Amino acid sequence: MPLSRLNARQLETFLAIVDCGSIARAADRVCLTPSAVSQLLGELEREVGFRLFDRTTRRVTLTVAGADFLPAATAAMTQLHAAERSAKNIRDRASGVIRVGAPLVLCAAVLPDAIAAYRELHPKVTIRPTDVEVEHLVSSVADGEIDIALGPNQPLSDRVSATPLFESPWVVWCSPRHALARYDVVPWEVLRETAIVATGRDHEYSVARMLSDQPEDNRVFPVEIVENVTTAFGMARAGLSVTLAPDYVQDFARSQDLVMRRTGKPETIRQICLYHAKERELSPAAAGFHTFLIRWVDDWYRTLTR
Numbered sequence: 001m002p003l004s005r006l007n008a009r010q011l012e013t014f015l016a017i018v019d020c021g022s023i024a025r026a027a028d029r030v031c032l033t034p035s036a037v038s039q040l041l042g043e044l045e046r047e048v049g050f051r052l053f054d055r056t057t058r059r060v061t062l063t064v065a066g067a068d069f070l071p072a073a074t075a076a077m078t079q080l081h082a083a084e085r086s087a088k089n090i091r092d093r094a095s096g097v098i099r100v101g102a103p104l105v106l107c108a109a110v111l112p113d114a115i116a117a118y119r120e121l122h123p124k125v126t127i128r129p130t131d132v133e134v135e136h137l138v139s140s141v142a143d144g145e146i147d148i149a150l151g152p153n154q155p156l157s158d159r160v161s162a163t164p165l166f167e168s169p170w171v172v173w174c175s176p177r178h179a180l181a182r183y184d185v186v187p188w189e190v191l192r193e194t195a196i197v198a199t200g201r202d203h204e205y206s207v208a209r210m211l212s213d214q215p216e217d218n219r220v221f222p223v224e225i226v227e228n229v230t231t232a233f234g235m236a237r238a239g240l241s242v243t244l245a246p247d248y249v250q251d252f253a254r255s256q257d258l259v260m261r262r263t264g265k266p267e268t269i270r271q272i273c274l275y276h277a278k279e280r281e282l283s284p285a286a287a288g289f290h291t292f293l294i295r296w297v298d299d300w301y302r303t304l305t306r
Contacts, residue, residue, distance in 0.1 A: 096285025101132035
C-alpha cells in the first residue's frame with residue numbers, strides 16, 4: 001500500500017482528535033476550522049485505507065483499526081518533532097560537533113576557557129580540541145581533519161583562509177635567578193652570548209629568523225632544539241638556558257616560575273590567526289564558534305597583557 005502521501009499535518013490532526021475526543025476541540029488545538037480538520041481526517045483515512053474513528057454527534061472514538069494505527073502515528077510524530085528540534089538546534093548553533101586544532105600551549109591555555117565560555121551559551125555543542133603542530137595547522141584544515149585551527153600565522157594554501165586575531169611579540173623566558181632577569185629589555189648583543197633552547201622546528205625557524213637581515217655574527221641561533229615547550233620551560237627554570245616564545249604563553253610560563261623580558265629592537269612579532277577551509281562551508285555550529293572565538297580570543301589577549 002503506497003503511503004507516500006501521508007503528511008505531518010494529517011498525523012498531527014489525527015493525534016489532536018484522539019487527545020481531544022472532538023473534531024471541534026481538535027480544530028482549536030491545531031488552529032484550523034472544524035471543516036478543515038474533517039477534510040484532513042478524510043484524506044488520512046483514504047491514504048491508510050480504513051476508518052480511524054467512529055463518529056457520533058457528540059464524540060469521536062477510535063475504531064479498532066485506528067487504535068492499532070495510533071502507536072505508529074505517535075512514533076512518527078515524535079520522530080518528526082525530534083528532527084525539527086535538531087534542525088532548530090543546528091540553526092541556532094546549539095548542537096553539532098566541532099573539531100578545533102591548536103598548538104600545545106594554545107590548546108592548553110586558551111581553548112579550554114573558550115570552550116567553557118561558549119558552552120554557557122550553547123550547552124549542547126560538543127567541541128573537541130586537538131593538539132596540532134604549528135607546521136600542520138593549515139594542512140589539517142585543508143584535509144578536513146579539523147574544522148577550525150587557532151595558531152601562529154603560516155603560509156596559506158589556496159584551500160585555506162585565515163582571520164587575524166592579535167599580534168604577540170616573542171620574548172625571553174628565564175629563571176628569576178638567571179643573569180638576564182636583571183634586564184627590563186634584553187639587548188641582542190647580550191642574548192647572542194646566552195644559551196637559548198627552542199621548541200620544535202617552528203620555534204627554531206622563528207628564533208633563527210630574528211635579526212636575519214644582520215651579518216651572521218650578529219644573528220641569534222638556538223643551541224638546542226626540544227620537541228615540547230614544557231621541556232624548554234623546565235630547562236629555563238633550572239637555569240640551564242633561556243627560551244624565546246610568544247608572550248601569550250605567559251600563564252603557563254609563570255606557573256613554571258619563569259619571568260618575561262622583552263628583547264631589544266627589532267622585535268619579532270607573531271600574528272595569531274583562525275584558519276578554516278575555503279572550499280567547505282563551516283557547519284552552523286562551527287561557524288558560530290568561529291565567530292565567538294574572534295571576539296573571545298581578542299578579549300582574552302587584551303586581559304592577559306593588560
